[in-house]
Amino acid sequence: MPSLAIETHGLGKRFGERAALESIDLEVPRGCAFGFLGRNGAGKTTLVRLLLGLAQPTTGTMRLLGHDLPSGRAEALARVGAIVEEPRFHPHLTGRENLHVHAAARDASAHGRVDAALKRVGLGNRADDKVKTYSLGMRQRLGVARCLLCDPELLILDEPVNGLDPAGILEFRGLVRSLVDEGRTVLLSSHLLDEVEKTCDLAAIVDNGRVVVQGTIEALTAGGERTIDIVASPTVKAAGVLAGVPAVTRAIEYNGGIRATLAPDAPRDLDVVTVLLRRLLAEDIQVERVAPVTRSLEDEFLSMTTRLEHA
Incomplete structure (x- = not known):
């Protein structure tokens, strides 16, 4: 068949x-x-x-x-x-x-x-x-x-x-x-x-x-930017520390926490999370939550169709 x-x-x-x-x-x-x-x-x-x-x-x-x-x-x-x-x-x-x-x-x-x-x-x-x-x-x-x-x-x-x-x-x-x-x-x-x-x-x-x-x-759902959400305090200080990590291209305040965008050549998510935690804890920043953001089919759909509209 x-x-x-x-x-x-x-x-x-x-x-x-x-x-x-x-x-x-x-x-x-x-x-x-x-x-x-x-x-x-x-x-x-x-x-x-x-x-x-x-x-x-x-x-x-x-x-x-x-x-x-x-x-x-x-x-x-x-x-x-x-x-x-x-x-x-x-x-x-x-x-x-x-x-x-x-x-x-x-x-x-x-x-x-x-x-x-x-x-x-x-x-x-x-x-x-x-x-x-x-x-x-x-x-x-x-x-x-x-x-x-x-x-x-x-x-x-x-x-x-x-x-x-x-x-x-x-x-x-x-x-x-x-x-x-x-x-x-x-x-x-x-x-x-x-x-x-x-x-x-x-x-x-x-x-x-x-x-x-x-x-x-x-x-x-595997394509696109890799991002990690972090809830830590003080938030502003945490964002500044994360922005200085080589694997991070951008760290911004997002939805009550911080969203860190990873470089394309950054290590796998588990290794990056370990690096970020160590850096934050070394600066006496309290960390409540660290979680890689799962990309959805909706993200891919919006990314593809928006890209075509502006092509």
Whole structure:
């Protein structure tokens, strides 16, 4: 089996003079949760629609589960479950009835997966209620249940946590991880940076129709300046002492303490912390807390998009 669930090269989509996507090179490995991350209007839904055959690309090539698109689309989509924007259902039918209607368009085995799919997304107790009584969050979960009817190798979910409360988002995160543990691939298109960071293994950041960076979550959050937060008193004296340490390029008062920015060639964080503590204690400065600042996916996103805006 090919190692990539999704592969695009030079993929582009134009609407008249406007480029919704431009030269997208994307590689989504099998058996992972992959975040396609960008602000609203960045081109995320356009990519999803291209992959599902709901729109035709202007340029480039696509492969889905090892099949060239569009020639192999029928074979590929037989094992793909997808939510595009808000999932739509027949409001006068129950959740269970809606899934059976959808199962009729799949193979015969899909009907046998309805009950398990409803239970898996937490709708077992509401399966026989009409969908018009469902909240937006419940309809989102019913959309995921519909995805599961084809026993998918790949799930493509466009903004799937819209309308979910914090408990629902936590449940959804666990659902995605359980699907990945089964060897399935989940492409999660979202503008929620924190959710992508907590749910996904890899991510690509898209801005103005272009993929600006992609890689593992660990690699994406490892770049940028290294900083350390220190709470010590007297604060002004501590900042002055830290500014004189060769490994520190800047030390400023920050949020009731001090934030020290490290030089690019500074030793690893643990060694730097030891040096800073020794210097502060040698100057009779009381130290309450020293902690390296963990860079988040939001930091990387803001850094990349701001850099592009001013390029």
